[in-house]
Structures are given as structure tokens and as C-alpha cells.
Amino acid sequence: xxxxxxxxxxxxxxxxxxxxxxxxxxxxxxxxxxxxxxxxxxxxxxxxxxxxxxxxxxxxxxxxxxxxxxxxxxxxxxxxxxxxxxxxxxxxxxxxxxxxxxxxxxxxxxxxxxxxxxxxxxxxxxxxxxxxxxxxxxxxxxxxxxxxxxxxxxxxxxxxxxxxxxxxxxxxxxxxxxxxxxxxxxxxxxxxxxxxxxxxxxxxxxxxxxxxxxxxxxxxxxxxxxxxxxxxxxxxxxxxxxxxxxxxxxxxxxxxxxxxxxxxxxxxxxxxxxxxxxxxxxxxxxxxxxxxxxxxxxxxxxxxxxxxxxxxxxxxxxxxxxxxxxxxxxxxxxxxxxxxxxxxxxxxxxxxxxxxxxxxxxxxxxxxxxxxxxxxxxxxxxxxxxxxxxxxxxxxxxxxxxxxxxxxxxxxxxxxxxxxxxxxxxxxxxxxxxxxxxxxxxxxxxxxxxxxxxxxxxxxxxxxxxxxxxxxxxxxxxxxxxxxxxx
Amino acid sequence: xxxxxxxxxxxxxxxxxxxxxxxxxxxxxxxxxxxxxxxxxxxxxxxxxxxxxxxxxxxxxxxxxxxxxxxxxxxxxxxxxxxxxxxxxxxxxxxxxxxxxxxxxxxxxxxxxxxxxxxxxxxxxxxxxxxxxxxxxxxxxxxxxxxxxxxxxxxxxxxxxxxxxxxxxxxxxxxxxxxxxxxxxxxxxxxxxxxxxxxxxxxxxxxxxxxxxxxxxxxxxxxxxxxxxxxxxxxxxxxxxxxxxxxxxxxxxxxxxxxxxxxxxxxxxxxxxxxxxxxxxxxxxxxxxxxxxxxxxxxxxxxxxxxxxxxxxxxxxxxxxxxxxx
Numbered sequence: 042x043x044x045x046x047x048x049x050x051x052x053x054x055x056x057x058x059x060x061x062x063x064x065x066x067x068x069x070x071x072x073x074x075x076x077x078x079x080x081x082x083x084x085x086x087x088x089x090x091x092x093x094x095x096x097x098x099x100x101x102x103x104x105x106x107x108x109x110x111x112x113x114x115x116x117x118x119x120x121x122x123x124x125x126x127x128x129x130x131x132x133x134x135x136x137x138x139x140x141x142x143x144x145x146x147x148x149x150x151x152x153x154x155x156x157x158x159x160x161x162x163x164x165x166x167x168x169x170x171x172x173x174x175x176x177x178x179x180x181x182x183x184x185x186x187x188x189x190x191x192x193x194x195x196x197x198x199x200x201x202x203x204x205x206x207x208x209x210x211x212x213x214x215x216x217x218x219x220x221x222x223x224x225x226x227x228x229x230x231x232x233x234x235x236x237x238x239x240x241x242x243x244x245x246x247x248x249x250x251x252x253x254x255x256x257x258x259x260x261x262x263x264x265x266x267x268x269x270x271x272x273x274x275x276x277x278x279x280x281x282x283x284x285x286x287x288x289x290x291x292x293x294x295x296x297x298x299x300x301x302x303x304x305x306x307x308x309x310x311x312x313x314x315x316x317x318x319x320x321x322x323x324x325x326x327x328x329x330x331x332x333x334x335x336x337x338x339x340x341x342x343x344x345x346x347x348x349x350x351x352x353x354x355x356x357x358x359x360x361x362x363x364x365x366x367x368x369x370x371x372x373x374x375x376x377x378x379x380x381x382x383x384x385x386x387x388x389x390x391x392x393x394x395x396x397x398x399x400x401x402x403x404x405x406x407x408x409x410x411x412x413x414x415x416x417x418x419x420x421x422x423x424x425x426x427x428x429x430x431x432x433x434x435x436x437x438x439x440x441x442x443x444x445x446x447x448x449x450x451x452x453x454x455x456x457x458x459x460x461x462x463x464x465x466x467x468x469x470x471x472x473x474x475x476x477x478x479x480x481x482x483x484x485x486x487x488x489x490x491x492x493x494x495x496x497x498x499x500x501x502x503x504x505x506x507x508x509x510x511x512x513x514x515x516x517x518x519x520x521x522x523x524x525x526x527x528x
Numbered sequence: 529x530x531x532x533x534x535x536x537x538x539x540x541x542x543x544x545x546x547x548x549x550x551x552x553x554x555x556x557x558x559x560x561x562x563x564x565x566x567x568x569x570x571x572x573x574x575x576x577x578x579x580x581x582x583x584x585x586x587x588x589x590x591x592x593x594x595x596x597x598x599x600x601x602x603x604x605x606x607x608x609x610x611x612x613x614x615x616x617x618x619x620x621x622x623x624x625x626x627x628x629x630x631x632x633x634x635x636x637x638x639x640x641x642x643x644x645x646x647x648x649x650x651x652x653x654x655x656x657x658x659x660x661x662x663x664x665x666x667x668x669x670x671x672x673x674x675x676x677x678x679x680x681x682x683x684x685x686x687x688x689x690x691x692x693x694x695x696x697x698x699x700x701x702x703x704x705x706x707x708x709x710x711x712x713x714x715x716x717x718x719x720x721x722x723x724x725x726x727x728x729x730x731x732x733x734x735x736x737x738x739x740x741x742x743x744x745x746x747x748x749x750x751x752x753x754x755x756x757x758x759x760x761x762x763x764x765x766x767x768x769x770x771x772x773x774x775x776x777x778x779x780x781x782x783x784x785x786x787x788x789x790x791x792x793x794x795x796x797x798x799x800x801x802x803x804x805x806x807x808x809x810x811x812x813x814x815x816x817x818x819x820x821x822x823x824x825x826x827x828x829x830x831x832x833x834x835x836x837x838x839x840x841x842x843x844x845x846x847x848x849x850x851x852x853x854x
Contacts, residue, residue: 083560159636170639177640178582302548304595305577333800334550334591338847345550345800345845349591 046079047086047473048464054475057201058122058463061288070127070528075237077191078122090121090130090466094231102224104283110287117221120465121232124499125240131495131523134197134206134482137389139491140380142193142484145213145367147383152194153363154181164375165237168399171450173420174214182352182362183195186258186488189361191270193250193484194218194497197390198459207391207458209369209479211376212422214360215278215325218498219248219274219483220283223290224522225498227256241525243495246476248483249290251494252323255487256291259357268317269293270310272301274342284325300325303346306353321357322347328362331442335492370419370453371397386525398449409444411438415453416445424511431457431509460508463519477502479510497523531566532734536754537812538797540601542575544804549594551848553797554730554786555605556588563784566608573602584795587786599805605795611780619670620762624662625765627669630770632725638725638761640789646789647696648717654701657718669724671772672693673760676718680711681775690826693791693852708756708773709791709853715758715772725761725786729769730794730853734781734815734841754813756791756853757782761841791853799848809849 044063045051051363052060060071064279078086092154097116125365126134150157152169159166169175194216196209226245230237253269260267275297288295301319302309309316324331330340350356366372374395377388394412396403407414411430428441445452462475482497497510499519500510510516536555559565570590578592594601605834635642638705657679664678665671697713700706706714712728717725733755757771757778771779786794 166636167643171643177584181582194701302595303550304593306579306591333845333847334552334798338798338800343846345548346591348554352581380618476839512683 045262046081046083047070047466048075048079048255048449050286051473052475055201055461055474056314056477057175057204057369058475059198059199059461061229061464063196068528070125070382070524072434072528074123074125074191074236077233077239082184082354086121087471088466091230093119093121093228096228097224099223099327101511102221105493113451114315119225119228120501120503120519121229122466122473123463123520123522123523124228124480124496125525125528126496127524128243134387135493135495135515136191136482137206137208138195138391138482138493139235140384141195141208141211142486142491144376144379144383145211146188149361149364150187150368152336152366152460153182158382160461161382163378168371168375168397169366169400169493171399172369172495173451174328176363176366178348179243179274179352179361179363183354184361185261185354185357188259188358188359188486188488189213189261189364189400190486191255191359192484197480197482198458198478199480201459201461204461205391205395207479208373209393209458210370210373210422210525211367212283212481215327215421216278216326216483217283217480218481218500219494220286221518222494222496222498222521224286224482225518229429229520239417240522240528243525244521245494245496248494249287251485252287252295252523253291253487254323255360256293256323256357258487261354261357262318262320267320268310269323270301270319270322272294272296272298272322272326272344274326274330277283278325280325283291286520290294292500293323298341298343301344301347303344305349306346306350306355308347308350308356319356321359328365328446330384331358331362365420368422370395370417371399371421371450373453387509394453396454398452399452403454404445404449405451408442411442411454413456415457416452416454418451419453424509427509429457429509445456447510457508460502460510463499463501463518465503467503474505476505477508477510478519495523529610530798531785532609532611532614532732532815532817534605534607534732534734534774534783536605536607537795537814538603538748538851539812541712541806541810542599542803542805542809544803544805545597545599546611546801546805546807547597547803548845549593549598549601549799549848550591550799551593551601551603551799552589552591553603553605554583554589554794555588555603555607555796556785557731558587558608558784558786562612562614564610564612566610568605568607571606573604573832574598580634583793585787587788587794589640589842590820609783611783612814613778617765620668620765622669622763622766624665625667626674628723630763634725634761634763635723641725641761642720642723643789644720645790645792647713647792648720649696649698650721651698651701651717652720654697654714654717655740658721661718662722669760670762672722673715673719673726674769677715677770677772678775680714680718680772684714684772685712686773687713688854691852693850706727707852707854710774712758712853714754715760715770719758719760727756727759727767728790728794728827729759729784730791730796731755731757731783731789732783732785732813732815733771733774734783736781752849753797754811754853759787795850796853797848800845801848802845804844807846807849809851811851 133368194212460477465476576592608614662678664675690705700710
């Protein structure tokens with residue numbers, strides 16, 4: 042009888058369990074980790090966990106929750122038991138994501154360019170033009186090297202019924218979270234060194250170098266001496282830690298809007314030695330706040346005149362302006378169409394069937410089945426503007442009914458995907474229980490190939506029975522290990 | 529006389545010093561089969577640096593910035609325009625019934641000119657105007673647009689100051705009055721509610737006395753030549769102008785500058801600057817017959833000497849006032 046220690050009495054429940062194929066039966070790619078963890082003395086795991094938390098705290102790795110009135114920075118809860126994927130499974134995901142990123146980029150080139158997809162009647166123009174994040178201001182703008190989707194975070198979930206991965210949503214505006222992938226890995230290797238060494242885990246630490254390489258390649262004045270900056274909304278932004286982390290990792294300047302100035306269509310940073318020209322901006326400021334002359338006049342986060350410089354090709358922005366039309370949750374249901382239309386390929390990854398409330402037929406179905414569905418506002422991200430029907434009370438459902446009726450185009454609905462689970466440690470009980478997870482890999486596109494650091498951010502819903510994994514909604518994270526080989 | 533020289537001057541005067549002024553102007557008249565823009569010149573005082581581009585609707589946009597401290601900013605656009613004689617083609621005979629049978633196709637192509645906007649929201653109370661216009665339309669699309677323009681001209685009073693540059697049609701509907709910007713938006717509201725594409729036109733109305741020196745002096749509505757009206761899509765012959773403010777056909781005296789979904793797409797001058805100071809805006813448009821046919825477009829060759837660095841004083845960023853199209 043194998044000693045199962047920490048996993049004694051662990052219940053896989055009625056969900057797909059990433060670690061166990063049956064109670065007490067670890068999957069082959071989890072076998073080594075299982076041995077290491079099960080062999081730990083009681084209390085040892087808890088001690089390691091505290092060390093890991095302390096390490097995050099000391100490094101100041103935090104995020105901010107907006108909807109919570111306290112508005113404080115918090116530690117992003119980290120769970121020590123990693124999510125492991127065998128190489129063969131990862132390779133399929135990698136291919137599927139690459140295909141998707143290239144198709145999304147072609148879609149953006151097309152809707153802001155020739156618009157052949159409308160002429161060929163693959164998607165109705167009204168659906169695209171009515172996206173809250175469709176930006177008419179960039180129609181006809183030629184972006185550097187034709188790249189819109191430099192950095193994408195694409196959320197995947199494993200469906201417990203089929204065991205298959207589905208794309209849940211695309212994030213092609215300013216996806217965040219990669220800093221946690223890098224930091225989680227660092228903390229993991231320090232906290233559980235023997236377990237990490239026992240498994241052959243593919244590295245992730247080349248991400249900043251790869252991103253810096255792509256940013257440099259966008260420079261309108263050539264790569265040599267290209268001046269690259271990271272534009273942050275500032276210290277109050279939920280992802281400010283990540284902005285400063287990435288800037289430091291890439292060795293580029295971290296700036297706020299007030300540090301930049303545009304003169305005659307050229308962007309400069311203000312330095313103590315005078316103005317210095319800027320070639321590439323990795324911007325983590327949303328479109329509508331980027332330039333008060335073009336977008337919201339009340340934005341003080343942006344740089345007046347920036348869009349003029351961008352349009353003239355004097356500065357490159359990553360990601361491009363207007364990408365929100367591609368990760369609109371109503372457009373999501375057309376991504377398989379984009380893959381077939383632009384690439385002539387069949388989609389490798391599945392997408393969740395989606396009801397568009399803008400279609401009258403779908404709308405009446407959604408309104409009748411709100412208690413069974415997940416409803417999402419099309420332009421939101423981070424779990425904001427969302428209804429989890431099965432978990433919601435009557436008042437919340439009625440509130441959404443009114444919101445959907447008032448603006449059907451703004452909502453889509455899907456059936457709940459029962460997410461897979463990974464054993465996770467519950468400090469309040471000192472035991473391990475199954476918790477639902479998703480996976481957000483980070484894809485970098487240089488115009489020719491898509492580079493994805495193996496794995497990505499595994500987000501975990503730490504509350505029992507919850508399927509909402511967003512950090513802003515009380516989720517945590519795990520390190521994600523992609524093994525060399527099958528374990 | 530259908531060749532005009534237009535000088536459009538916009539001047540901002542601030543109560544105190546301001547800096548880092550960024551502006552975007554749509555002042556260059558269109559150049560197409562209906563009018564030729566023979567020359568265009570944009571100057572600013574203080575001098576500025578800028579870029580130009582064409583927006584999604586095909587309008588010319590000039591952006592420029594003035595970084596050093598200043599207390600007034602003058603923007604002068606001078607253009608020479610030749611208005612072409614209209615063809616004698618008969619009005620588009622398409623009936624509303626024929627139009628309705630094809631409308632799904634137009635919905636797709638002209639989404640932007642059919643969907644509600646901030647200035648032209650979808651309001652149930654317009655339905656009554658739609659119904660009256662339909663009864664007076666003679667059954668055609670052109671007749672409908674004309675009847676709608678006439679109804680607005682008759683029912684709404686032209687009152688300067690009744691509304692402001694950011695007013696939506698809700699304001700003019702509630703007070704029964706407005707200026708040409710509101711009237712153009714109202715007409716768009718009516719035709720769009722009927723399912724017919726309509727677009728906002730920013731431009732100039734050349735005073736009658738200038739257009740025909742021998743003709744009898746005619747009041748320019750609003751007292752100046754800056755003007756706005758709307759164009760409605762005729763399914764067979766294309767866009768056709770209707771002027772609900774003037775109550776007369778759109779013709780040689782209408783000079784077009786820019787198209788859009790509403791005023792927000794075509795504001796002649798918009799900007800932001802830094803400073804605590806209050807601002808006042810004055811606009812003057814002068815039109816006279818162009819005698820010489822001065823050559824091609826000449827954009828202001830902007831010459832800026834040594835630009836002093838922007839003041840280190842932190843100043844709040846403010847939006848510049850915008851001119852209402854009256």
C-alpha cells in the first residue's frame with residue numbers, strides 16, 4: 042500500500058481531476074510529484090507553504106481588487122501543489138493557440154483594413170461595428186509589421202465531462218498575469234526543490250527576453266538603439282507590480298503618461314538631459330485612456346497627440362489600438378470562422394457554444410434559462426460584469442435580466458463548463474481538497490511565429506465549489522509545469 | 529459665381545498662461561465629384577508642428593501642437609472651393625416599399641449611418657414625425673427625406689443659444705428649438721428610425737449675396753457661414769443633401785467639409801491643453817468670391833525656431849471648447 046500522506050482521503054468528486062485518474066491513483070505525469078509530497082512528514086508541507094507566502098510578501102508581489110471597497114493591495118494567493126501537463130498535451134495546446142493568435146491578428150488587419158470578411162459575408166458588419174471596443178479611429182492605420190496581437194493571454198479550461206480543453210476567452214488588449222508565472226516558478230524552485238528537480242520541467246524564464254526582442258523589432262527607426270518604454274496607468278492600477286517587474290526584467294524605462302510628450306508627431310520621454318525620442322511603447326493603458334485628443338478628453342493617464350504619432354508610423358504600440366474588437370465575447374463565437382476563413386484550417390482547440398443576446402432567438406432562450414447559464418458582458422474582463430446563474434440568488438438574476446433587456450448586444454451566455462480540479466491545500470483545515478482551475482498561457486507573436494512559454498498561469502478558485510478563478514474575484518494561482526516527455 | 533474663397537478663423541483666448549495645447553481640426557473642404565478643393569492653407573499663431581491624415585470617413589484631419597506657454601491661439605484655415613453644377617438627373621424614384629425589400633442589404637453596408645449615436649439616440653417620440661413624413665412622402669425615399677426636412681424646418685424654431693455643442697436631439701425635442709447642428713441631428717434621427725441611412729455634413733453655407741452678386745441680399749441663417757445639414761442615402765443615386773435649417777434644396781451654396789455619424793465625428797476644432805486658465809472661443813468665417821484660381825494645396829510650412837521646453841509647472845489638462853455648428 043502506497044503511503045498517501047497529504048492526499049489521504051482526497052476526494053476527486055465528480056470532476057476531472059488533473060492529478061488523479063481515480064482515488065489514490067495518480068496520473069503518470071503526476072507520479073513523481075505524488076511520491077515526493079506523500080512522503081513529507083506532517084507539518085512539513087505547512088511549513089513550506091508559510092515560507093512561500095513570506096517570500097511573496099517580502100518581494101511585494103501584490104495586486105489590487107477594485108470592486109472591494111477596501112481597495113487594498115493583496116497577496117495573490119499561491120497554492121504549492123503545481124498543475125502539471127505532459128508534453129504531448131501541451132504541444133497540442135501550443136499548436137491550437139498559435140493558430141488562434143495568427144487568425145485573430147489577420148482578423149484585426151482585415152477589419153481595420155480591407156474588410157474582406159464583410160464582403161465575403163463571414164461575419165455581419167453590425168456585430169463588429171457595434172462592439173464597444175471597436176475603434177473607428179484606427180481604420181486605415183498601418184501598424185508596424187502588420188502586428189496587432191503581440192501579446193495574448195488566452196484562457197483555457199478543461200471540461201470535466203469530455204476531458205478536452207476549451208478556449209474560454211481571448212485577452213488581446215493588455216493581458217496581465219505573466220509576472221506571476223515567472224515569480225511562481227521562482228518561489229516553487231526554492232520552496233520544493235527536490236520535487237521540482239525530480240520532474241523535468243520546461244523553463245519559462247525566457248519570456249522577458251522574447252518580449253523585448255519583439256518590441257525592439259517594431260521600432261520605426263530600426264532595432265539599433267531603439268528606445269522602448271512601458272507605459273503604465275500608475276501605482277493605483279491592479280497590475281502595477283507586473284508593470285514594474287516587466288520593465289525591470291526587460292531593462293526598459295517604466296513611464297506614466299506625464300513622462301511622455303508628443304511634438305510634431307514624435308513621442309519623447311522627458312529626461313534630466315532633455316527630450317529623448319521614443320520608438321516603441323509597451324502600453325498597459327487601455328485604448329480609451331491613451332490619448333485625450335482622440336479618445337476620452339478627461340483621461341489624465343494618456344499622452345495627448347500619441348495617436349497622431351502612431352498613425353504617422355513614428356511610434357509603435359504593443360498591443361495595437363483597437364484589439365478589443367477581437368476579444369469581444371460576442372465575436373468569440375466567430376473565431377473558428379476566422380481560422381477557417383483566413384487560414385483554411387480546422388480549429389485545433391474547441392470553443393464553448395455561445396448565445397448572442399443580440400440575436401432575438403438567442404435572447405429569449407437566455408432570458409428563460411438564466412439560472413442555468415453563465416452570462417458575460419461582451420467588453421469586460423477579469424470576471425467583472427458576469428452572472429454565474431447556478432450560483433446566483435434570485436435578486437442577482439433579476440438584475441441581470443433587466444440589464445440584458447436594456448442592452449442585449451452587450452451580453453452573451455454560455456452553459457457552465459464544469460472545470461477540472463487540481464488538489465489544493467486549504468490552510469484553514471490543513472488538508473488537501475480539489476479546487477477548480479483554468480489556464481492562461483501567454484502568447485507572443487512576432488509576425489512570423491508564435492512563441493508561448495510552456496504552461497502559463499493556472500488560476501484556481503480557492504473557495505469550495507466556486508468556478509470563478511479570477512484574482513479579482515478571490516482566486517489564487519499555481520505554478521504550471523509542462524514536462525519534458527510524458528512524466 | 530460658384531468659386532469661393534473661405535477663411536475660417538478660430539481663436540481661443542485664455543485668462544492666463546496655458547501650454548501643451550494639442551488640437552485636431554477638420555477644416556479642409558472635401559474634394560470629390562461635386563466640389564473641388566482648389567487650395568487649402570492652415571496656419572496657427574503661435575506657430576505649431578503637426579501631422580495630417582484621413583479618417584475612417586475619408587475626411588482630412590490636421591493635428592498640431594503648441595507646447596510653449598501662450599495666452600491665445602489662432603487657427604486660420606483658408607480654402608478655395610469650386611462648387612460643380614448639379615447634374616440634371618431626375619430624383620431617385622425608388623419607392624419606400626422597394627427600399628424596404630432591399631433594406632437588409634443596406635443595413636449591412638451602412639451600419640454606421642443607421643445606428644443610434646450619442647447625439648442621435650433612438651427616441652420613441654420621433655415616431656410621430658416619421659409617420660407624418662411618410663404620409664407626405666408620395667411614397668418615395670426622396671419624398672420621405674424632403675418631407676422630414678420640411679417638417680423639422682416648420683416645427684422647430686431656430687434659436688441661437690437654445691442648445692449647446694454637446695446637446696443631443698433630446699434637448700431640441702423638449703424645447704422645440706435649436707440651431708443647424710440640432711436640426712441636422714433631428715433629420716438623421718427621423719430617417720434612421722425609418723431605416724434609411726443618413727449622415728451628418730459639416731460645411732459652409734455661402735451667403736446668397738456672395739453666391740450671386742446681382743441677387744438680392746439674403747440673410748445668412750445664424751449670421752455666419754459655418755453650417756451643418758444632413759445627407760440621406762438614395763438607393764439608386766447615392767447620397768443626397770437636405771437642409772432642414774434653411775428649408776431649401778442643398779445646392780451650389782453648400783460647401784462640404786466633412787461627413788460623419790454625427791457632430792462628434794466632424795467637430796471642426798477640438799483640443800486639450802494644460803492650464804488653470806479659463807477660455808473663450810470666437811469663430812469667424814468669411815466668404816468671398818475667389819477671383820484668382822490659386823494653384824494646388826499649400827499646407828502651412830510650419831517653421832518653428834527653438835521651441836522652449838514646456839514649463840515645469842504642473843498644470844491640469846483641460847479640454848478646449850468646441851464650436852457649435854449654427
